[in-house]
Amino acid sequence: MEIKRFILITTVFILGIISIFFVFSIKNHKEFIAPKIGVTIYPLYDVVKEIVGDKYEVVLIVPPGAEPHNYELKIEDVKKLRGIKIVFANGLGIDDWTENLIKNFKDVKIIYLYQSVDLIDQDPHFWLSLENMKKIAKIVEKEMENFDKKNREYYQENLDKVLEKIENLQTEAKQTVFSNKFIITQHNAFNYLAKELNLNVAGYLEGENKELTPADLSQLINKIKILNIKVIFKEPGEENNLLKTIAQEYNLKIYELDSIEGKSGLNYFDAYRKNIETLKFIQNE
Secondary structure, eight states, rough: HHHHHHHHHHHHHOOOOOOHHHHHHHHHHHHOOOOOOEEEEHHHHHHHHHTTSSSSSSESSSSSTSSOOOOOOOOHHHHTTTTEEEEEOOOOTEEEEEEEGHHOOOOOOOOOOHHHOSSSSSSOGGGOOOOHHHHHHHHHHHOOOOOOOHHHHHHHHHHHHHHHHHHHHHHHHSOOOTTEEEEEEEEEEHHHHHHTTTEEEEEEETTEEEEEHHHHHHHHHHHHHHOOOEEEEEOEEEEOOOHHHHHHHHTOEEOOOOOSSSSSSSOOHHHHHHHHHHHHGGGGO
């Protein structure tokens, strides 16, 4: 009788220990969050995603086409960023709110990419320079190598593929001479593209948080006349009444030039290629 009782008590005790261990294991499993890599804005996303590949989830914080300057992190953003380890940020005023991530994710490392590129007058649209994007790709690869050393060869291979894509775009651009071609754009976002393609931005309709003054507008109209400008560029998915009015008044043709912020739905490489094709097309205008 005593033996049976001892066996029963022992069995109950062992089952209890197993149950506690099982529950504890389940709880820990649920709390495990896979590391993630973050990107603040759309123009940087494709290069980061192609280098990281399938090793980690890459999270784009600001939705494609959304205004990034005054973006406020939402509860949904904090949830989807759980496990974030590295965030690649633009800097220069476009995504200053990135600093707020540190409040929610203490061990996140923020990489400000503007610190590794060649700037034009602190203009934050440096992703429209292919040379800068090559530098960005190398920085991303280096950070991923440091973070995940066992997959260094994988990241190096992906970097080579990205650099090849960018160099192919550079080759396509060089096939057409864009010498002394003056352009007017909707936004003041194309200085890097213009410099690399030997173009001149004669003016724009919208600056950073700044509308044209009557004096600015008068200057712009004078440039259209003096430089004999025949085209004006809008951005995908946007309508601008002033642009339409100027185009109609001075007989300008309207084309699209993509600042690659996600409004066209194209990835970085396809959007840049389309810009080249558009600029080639207008050479005879």
